[in-house]
Amino acid sequence: MSTPYDIPEPPEVLDRREGPYGEVVLRRHGDLLQIIANGCFLMDTSDGRSERRLVDAALAALDARAVDPHVLIGGLGVGFSLAHAAGQPRWGRIAVVEREPAIIEWHRTGPLAGLSARALADPRTAIVETDLVRYLDETSDTFDALCLDIDNGPDWTVTEDNDGLYSPSGLAACARVLRPGGVLAVWSAKPSPEFEGTLRNAGFQQVRTEEIPVARGVPDVVHLGVRPG
Incomplete structure (x- = not known):
């Protein structure tokens, strides 16, 4: 027989904003902070293994002779990738593109600051508030690594216009x-053999996929490709 103590506490809404791409919400659920976009769960602070592996895999795939490599991180999220990159002295410059001003503010002065304050104070770090596709089309900067953590990956996007990032034209902009x-x-958020083919067709070499086991369900993955020298 259940008791009132068996009923989980509902999430507490810490902030709700109408952003340029719809509603974004920051919630606290027990010890976790959660980001919800247009009613769909995006991410929380429960783990971060796969986000950290995203950065590690990119660094490991670089030529060991690369000196002070520059990394571009697409998507700030809850800050796992940024914080992990800032903890690695080998990176030279760390640029993060995030299009939701609310998420940036939650990191700078809000509840997510505990995860990212040290990384944001690192002189190597720069936060760019814009859409990643627009940034890729307009920037004259170049990088040694591009770590994409946008939406749920190539096969399952919450925001419709994120699909283009994983298309041939989007990958050409990445290159x-x-x-x-x-x-x-x-x-x-799940393996995508079709996306491996898209990477190869876009001209990337040494295409491979690393799986990161999760507590339940299919594994998270990191897809990797190298621009030809």
Whole structure:
């Protein structure tokens, strides 16, 4: 027989904003912080293994001779990837593109600051508030690695216009900002053999997929490809 103590506490809404791409909500559920976009769960602070592996896999795939490599992280999220990159002295410059001003504010002065304050104070770190696709089309900067953690990956996007990032034209834009020999690392909530083919067709070499086991369900993955030298 159940008791009132068996009923989980409902999430507490800490902030709710109408952003440029719809509603974004920051919730606390027990010890976890959660980001919800347009009513769909995006991410929380429960683990972070796969987000950290995204950065590690990109760094490992770089030529060991790369000196002070520059990394571009697409998507700030709860800050796992940024915090992990800032904890690695080998990276030279760490740029993060995030299009939701509310998420940036939650990191700078809000509840997510505990995860990212040290990384944001790192002189190597720069936060760019814009849409990643627009940034890729307009920037003249180049990078040694591009770590994409946008939406839920190539096969399951919450925001419709994120689909284009994983299309042939989106991958061509990714390749343009990578230096020869640069690494593209793409986080996904599930494996996508079709996306491996899309990467190869876009000209990336050494395409492979790393799986990261999760507590329940299919593994998270990191898709990797290298721009030809």
